[in-house]
Amino acid sequence: MSAIPTARFDAALVQRYDRPGPRYTSYPTADRFDASYDGNGYRQALARAERPLSLYVHVPFCDTVCYYCACNKVTTKDRGLADRYLDYLEREVALRRTQLPAGTTLRQLHLGGGTPTFLTDAQLDRLMDMLKASFPLEADAECAIEIDPRRLGEQTLERLAGHGFNRMSLGVQDVDLDVQVAINRVQPQAWVSSAMQRGRALGFRSINLDLIYGLPRQNSRSMARTLETVIGWRPERIALYSYAHLPERFMPQRRIANADLPTPEGKLALLEQAVNGLMDAGYVYIGMDHFALPHDSLAVALKEGRLQRNFQGYASDADCNLIGLGVSAIGKAGEHYVQNHRELADYYAALDHGYLPEARGYVLEQDDALRREVIQALLCQSELDFAAFDARWGIDFQRYFALELAELKTLEMDGLLEVRPQGLHITPRGRFLARASAMVFDRYLREGRKAGTYSKVI
Known part of the structure; x- marks a missing residue:
């Protein structure tokens, strides 16, 4: 290509x-994974080290509920719960590390959630020290983190850069205050702008912003303001997600009034407005809900026919074995998938008994x-x-x-x-x-x- x-x-x-x-x-898809899968094939594929290694760590905590959210999360203001979670992550890391050949290094690292910036700076330091001790980073490793701009300490970005992070994804969703109130995520534009400026100054080479269309109280005027603001910030990547209103499955969504949601025709118009606005501004359509500037690695991979898709979405270098750490995290090695327990209690119980917290998996025919x-x-x-x-x-x-x-x-x-x-x-x-x-x-x-x-x- x-x-x-x-x-x-x-x-x-x-x-x-x-x-x-x-x-x-x-x-x-992950909903097809089977609880009878014992994980042995996955562990053997990891031990063969036939592919580079990628690591995903799920930090499930948030301290406020965004009403639209369908992520696997734990809402709490008690940072002490994260200390206990890190204790168990340390056990899981120790068990996983024994399955890898000596000298195995890490090409990719991704922290997601919840929000990893729920962690204090000291907790982030502890997590990264733990990971790097068992999974040394390659010199040019891609290290990405999902960031809630409302939960950044004064030195958090500096600490992340010091740990080797070079990509960040910021949740924006919509810049309109009326929409932000409706989804319980009030976030001044200055906080996002400041995080981007500081990140670039610290050497983060790619910044992604998440947007959502179809939110309550969203309309063409609010979308126009959001597009104008976001395009002005010029992030390297933009993810434009559809809001799926499933209140029967996700309890926080029950706080969103149906009357506040755009009609199906209105939602389609918002999508068309956003898509055309981004492409007119020079963003390349990568696929599904991803856009990128032409110089970004995603656009380059698309042009060169190297684009891949993995559990984090589109990627320029996804042909890696993946270890997933933490509650609900998914791993992939060769033709094998494995997923951890989705509930904290089950995740902790498995590790208390000395077992990896694997709940289900799949081996491809x-x-x-x-x-x-x-x-x-x-x-x-x-x-x-x-x-x-x-x-x-x-x-x-x-x-x-x-x-x-x-x-x-x-x-x-x-x-x-x-x-x-x-x-x-x-x-x-x-x-x-x-x-x-x-x-x-x-x-x-x-x-x-x-x-x-x-x-x-x-």
């Missing part, structure tokens, strides 16, 4: 395909691996070459996926993709709906196997 694939927003097409579907941060590669290609490269795929896997793509190719005809007629003699090609109009094309190759959806409730495309 020598050029960045173009994208064109077609509101009528997006509305037609606005249906629930997986986000494919993995295939099979060849059919899964084939479909994973197809879905990755459609979501990341917007195309798939039949001959190259056949040579790599020793199959005849068009025969193996005859049922799927027949189903794609409807999407082809609607202009989402082209089925060419040499392969599949997602059209510019279809790039915003690549999930719809990918879902055709999801065997579990086809077979109607019961799983989690998925969000809609918009």
